[in-house]
Amino acid sequence: MSNELLCKINDKSAVIGVVGLGYVGLPLALEKAKAGYKVIGFDIQSEKVDKVNQGINYIGDIVDSELTDIVRRGKLSATSDFSFVRDVDCIAICVPTPLDKYYQPDISYVVNSTRDIAEHLDKEMLIILESTTYPGTTEEVLKPILEEGGRVCGEDFYLAFSPERVDPGNKLYGTKNTPKVVGGVGTQSTRLAAALYRNVLQSEVTEVSSPAVAEMEKILENTFRNINIALANEMAILCHKMNINVWEVIDAAKSKPYGFMAFYPGPGLGGHCIPVDPFYLTWKAREYDYHTRLIETAGEINLYMPQFVAERSMKILNRFRKTMNGASILLLGVAYKQDIDDLRESPALKVLEQLEAEGAEVIYHDPFIPRFRLNGKSYESVELSAESLQTADLVILTTMHSTFDYVRIAAEASFIFDTKNAFKEVKLRDNIEVL
Known part of the structure; x- marks a missing residue:
């Protein structure tokens, strides 16, 4: 039976589903549609569904005209009705996998999506989990749900894990040209998933022996970065x-051509992966009576950085005989990385919380984030005027956007605390302190 599905994948007559139309799912859905497949996107947020069906883009890494064209050609549509799962041959799950307040994995979105698929699974289908999670999720959580009612993995459906590797704002690597890793439950599942990605992507597809290997591989990628940033x-x-x-x-260290890879400090970790994924592994390790000391220590260091920035800011203000309580502070950038509109896990928000907890009056400027809400309070980006720079007791650079005029900011601000070394090329440095 798998030969029939493989033929449909290879001749692109297969209908592809993508669950979750966010930073991972929508670019993946678009690439599959551009490759020639008919694609149905599923999302519980009606706003996203409506925008996709109107060809309106809301993801920074997607070219607006490409989405509009694909939708107009009828290659991509979206729905919140999971009964349309019956119409698809392959489906990818690209939903969030956050941490709860105790830093434990919350895979409820994955579980709910899998149950929605299982409810309408009435023919041979390939299911691929892309959401980052702990090793064992695919086989220990998804497989039993999909096998309810007597279905058998490898006969009635096929199941694989292929971790997303999305890097928002990356101008060199995107969904289409980033290498893929695929691990299926059995060789047939691996073969089918690899065939699908090879028909869609312009990159290498590496097949591994199991979903657990692919799941651990993704955790290793981000734990490597987490530890080195720490x-x-x-x-x-x-x-x-x-x-x-x-x-x-x-x-100086990176002048060595081997044995060293440069990582840089900052106000903390942000984004949907690096601050989160290592905790998935530390949680799973407890099942095996193992304490991941290095990973947890790295997490503690990185979690401390917003507090360190606030403490340094307080000492800078003290030098000018000013107290944090009542000080006017301007944050430059609140996105978690430069030149994107993504606030997820942004360390700038944690810095803001620390400063306000000490009584500071905080405003911000970010050309990519015009407004946001935090702890029930609304914030709106202020104009980066001479007045806003000059009247601030302290300007803190928390996101290194390329659109900032660093020479002008250095000339007009009273004092700058640069947490990203963004002002390194600015000659005037008497009023700048770096992390």
Whole structure:
């Protein structure tokens, strides 16, 4: 039976479903439609469904005209009605996998999506989980749900895990040209999933022996970054105490052509992966009576950085005989990384919370985030005028947007605390302190 599905994948007569039309799902759905497949997107948010069906883009990494054209050609549509699962041959799950307030995995979106699929699974189908999660999720959670009612994986349906590798704002690598890893429950599931991605992407597809290997691989990727960023952050803390410029240290170290990879400190970790994924592994490790000490220590260091920025800010204000309580502070950038409109897990928000907890009056400017809500309070980006820069007791650079005029900001601001070394090329540095 799998040969029939493989033929449909290869001749592109297969109908493809994508559950979750966010930063991962919508670009994936678009690429599959551009490759020639008919694609149905599923999302519980009616606003996203309506926008997709109107060809209106809301994801920064997608070209507006490409989405509009694909929708007009009838290759991509969206719905919140999961009964249309019956019409698809392959379906990818691309839903959030956040942490709860105790830093434990919340896979409820994955579970609910799988149940929705299982309810309407009435023919041979390939299901691929793309959401990052702990090793074992595909086989221990999804497979039993899909096998309810007597279905058998490998006979009545096929199941695989292929981790998303989305890097919002990356101008070089996107969904289409980023290498893929695929691990299925059995060789047939792996074969089918790999065939689908090879027909869609212009990149290498690496097949591994099981979903657990693919799940662990993705956790390793982001844990590697988490730990190395934590090392850079700890070096920044120590270098500050020793009156050494950590940025100069890193620049010198990266002159070595082997054995060193440069990572940089900052106000904390942000985004949907690096601050979250390692905690999935530490949680799962407890099942095996193992304590992931290095990973948890790295997490503690990175979680401390917003507080460290607030503490440094307080000391800077003290030098000018000003207190944090009542100080006017302007944050430059609140997105979690430069040149994107994504606030998820942004360390700038944690810095803001720390500053306001100490009584500071905080405003912000971010050309990519015109407004947001935090803890029930609304914030709106202010104009980056000479007045807003000059009247602030302290300007804190928390996101290094390329659109900022750093020379002008340095000239007009009273004092700047630069947490990203964004002002390194600015000659005027008497009023700038780096992390």
